[in-house]
Amino acid sequence: VVGKLGLALAYVPIQAATGLDGALQAIARQNCDALIAFPDAVMLANSSRIAKFAAGAKIATVSSWGSFADNGFLLSYGPILQDGFRRLARYADRILRGVRPDELPIELPRTVELVINTRTARALGIKIPQSVLLRADRVIE
Template structure:
């Protein structure tokens, strides 16, 4: 399998100021980073890439920085207590992965710096005043996952010419649900198709959603960007294969796991950039003056093996424009 290309991110506006140490009192001999994630402890890719970014910024876990991990194991209702716990420990920084952890951290503290990764609009989510000048204690990456639903629908229609019904799977309990729907009905209509919205908040409902897609004779399905779905990657790919429904995902790891197609920024690069940003803040830069970064390029990955199993001939144009083709 060809190596996945790492995508770089650029800041919107440069510039930073020193963060006043007095705001946090006496600095500990070794700074402590609170790591707040919605997934299970075995969700290691996030941690590895984040730690790589920290290393690039000059911080090595266990040597000159400590990391306190908090895993919500897919239960959003645990995030508020976990964020409060990290605040109680007086960590030097909180790294929040996904919209719900970011919101929980932001609610828990207005003093401790926060580095976040969100798939929706960070301004709309109330995390920052603006992308260029966040203006508070939080900054990070807004990776536009949810805004790309119309593009994924367009790609699916190119892959399945003449598609008449396109299903969109969302998690109604997530703040990403409503933004993921924006523009999707219009995009489907422009392609001569209708949009079928399916919902899932747990493993059982994921399988049921694919059963509904089959019963509704959906020509294809799009998995909306959502932290919960990211942690259920294997189940989603298996459900799509069982149902024989051509499915487009929001991150290349789905295609690596056997998913037909994915389109979106590289999460590995996102997590690495989070680590670099965390390092900058630990060295004294102010989150209020560190611009929120956004992706400038996106990866399209096509799994030809899966396409063959589904009896799909991928159009040459898609193969030519794909960043990665998995044989």
């Protein structure tokens, strides 16, 4: 799909927060149009900083946790973390009551949400179609 769209991919790994500056510099040198942040503790803790860098470099940002969009990313699409935490608590309760973990079914996220940050879109000069905004679960103005 990427090749058909005329896009190129660049993988820039970040193992720890100490590597973030170097990674952002590498992204800037590659003249990227978009950045997909894989959600983990390092990325979440630095999501506002990454969003600020991306806005200055006119790079669209995407992740799969809504809090990234809350912190300035263009959009997020993924599971609602709070739902997962609630299910985790139910699982822990059942295990503490004696149910063996291997007897519990594997659960997938039941809901996903699309969060669009229109403030970031405006700053990047991106017009989000009304049809997409209407499909969003949350729109950050």
